[in-house]
Amino acid sequence: MEHMSFDEIVSAVHGEVLLKGKYSGFNTVSTDTRKIEKEDIFVALKGENFNGNEYIKTASEKGSAICIVDEILYKNEEIKKNTTIVKVRDTKQALLDLAEAYRTKLNLKFVAITGSAGKTSTKDLVAAALSGKYKVFKTAGNFNNQIGLPLMVFKLDNSYDIAVLEMGMNNFNEIHTMAKAARPDIALITNVGTAHIGNLGSRENILKAKMEITNFFNEKSILIINGDNDMLATVKDKQYSIIKSGIECEADFKAINTKLGENCVDFEVLEKNNSTKERFHLDMPGKHTILNAMLAVACGRIMNMNYEEIRQGLKKLQSTSMRMDIIEGNKFTIINDCYNANPDSMRAAIDVLKNYGGKRKIAVLGTMGELGEVAFASHKQIGEYAAQNNIDLLVTIGDYNKAYEEGFKAVDNEHFTVDRYKYKAFENYDGAVDFLAKEYLQKEDTILVKASRAAKFENIVEKLKKSNS
Incomplete structure (x- = not known):
């Protein structure tokens, strides 16, 4: 220190x-x-x-x-x-105040990341990209709250060039207090969805809470946003610079010629006012990976990196455990995404399952937390999304089985039948695992396991892994 x-x-x-x-x-x-x-x-x-x-x-x-x-x-x-x-x-405020004072001793650049979904994956991508030229520190694990963030600041010294810090929140003023301590030079917002809407009441309020990351910006600060997100698209010019990246939107950094593989993505980057196309390949699945990677590319370019340095950095990618971990066994493949869940990340995970190989696609989904009055409707919408994407079997566990069932049945009523195993609900994961491992799963199936952290769905993964050897 x-x-x-x-x-x-x-x-x-x-x-x-x-x-x-x-x-x-x-x-x-x-x-x-x-x-x-x-x-x-x-x-x-x-x-x-x-x-x-x-x-x-x-x-x-x-x-x-x-x-x-x-x-x-x-x-x-x-x-x-x-x-x-x-x-x-x-003492909680003292911890933040001490981190703020220590921050003034540091001459490195601070990059802060927030969003309704994809914060940690983006943190990993940004840190990897920047490592192609700089010595980079990144938030460990889930140290992304008002206690964890200052503890990360205290791990820094001036031997680093850049600190990449993740900021999560459940309510107003939480990102504000973290931004006050860290004083980011560059901030990234992945998206604004419905995570924590039970606390904040509306997506407009969620946007306001996320934008607290800019509360201590000056005219030299830079905000990088995913312009494809409908809420972030409403963000207007401020006293600081705004950079947009995306796939669909008019952007400063636009992904074109995108290809989604089973466990990888390919895309080209077209930079505004530059006709050169730069190709990237990442061994991570899903359209959301491209959106998150585009934020990382934009950050690298802002930090005066050339595209080859960014590519070399991304080859060093080390992702945080339990986030889209693909486990290939002797019989079937498990997509382990048990760390957290909200409607946006649920859809992203189902997209990955849809594009993955295998004979049959099975989704094991649990409760999404902190959704308040929209909880039932949100779980029902995910049931609909699973059916729309031709999931062969939807297994649900927890408090919102009825919502998942209604949504799935609304889309796939013609084929819907519990007896034919198109949909199965369980009160606990022991029953679900017994059914899947002993009765249902076959060779070359692919199974997604996802729920909010409190559900401890990693136990399902461990049990399935034992039956997959």
Whole structure:
């Protein structure tokens, strides 16, 4: 980490020094005493089932240089002489404030990514593309919220050229607080769909929440958007630059001559005011992959990369696990997309299944979370979409089986019959796995498994994998 003085730290978090230890510098910032090491700063966060303020003695015993607290639940005699205690009004806010102050010590470019779907895939694509010329840091796993993002900032130093950070949200002001801490130079928005509409009420409000990523932009900042998305297409010129990419729209970076393979895509990039066509191949399936890759290409070009550097970077692509992981077994193929689910990503996954090889196409779908009043209608629409794309069998598990069934039946009523296995509903995944593995699946079938993270559909994948050897 880059150096911050003790006074800078206390000032950044608006803290009061309650107990002054023998401070000689710090190593990194931690919120977990299980992982804390000597000379770390420990920020005592509170959650529904835990209170970090209860672990100050442990943090001190492990060698914490500074403990930042918002409750006094320790005794002075429990604290080691090298530990300083700083009290703040709110430790969660202090974590963000400290990250914001640390950000000023960093001379690298910050690229921030948000969207209703495709954030993580786009993060992986952007980081890979930029790595063709630069040393790049990217958000690990799902550290994309108001706690995870500042922890990613603290992992940075000036040996990096670019940080690619993912920003998720459930409500207003969340991206705002992350943007305040990270101060992105470039922001990318993948799309605006219906994820979290239960909290925000409308797609217009979702757009407003996503656009918070630009709240700290200046005239040198750049926003890159997927112009094919109907909501993003409404974004007008601001005091900063707006760059559009896409397939259907008039764009600064347009994908043409697109080809969708079973587990890959091919396309050419046509840059505005340039007649040269640049061809790309990616070993990732789906039209959504092209849209996300176009954002990465645009970002690379803005960062003064030539197309060959971008191509070489994309060859290094390392994608985050459980997102469109294709597992080919001895009998059938599993498309594992269990990390998250909303209506946009569900449609994208069904598109991949449709284009994939194999004799029969099976979709195993579960609950999509945080959809509020539109939940039933949204699940019904995905049932319709599955039928429209000629899925041989739709298996659903969870609270919205009836909605999926109504949607599937509305499109494919002529052939709809539970007895003929066109559609099957289960209350839990044990029954679904038993049916699929023991009764239904045949050699060369392809099966998509997808639901919101809380459904833990990765358990289905693991069980299916065992029957596929």
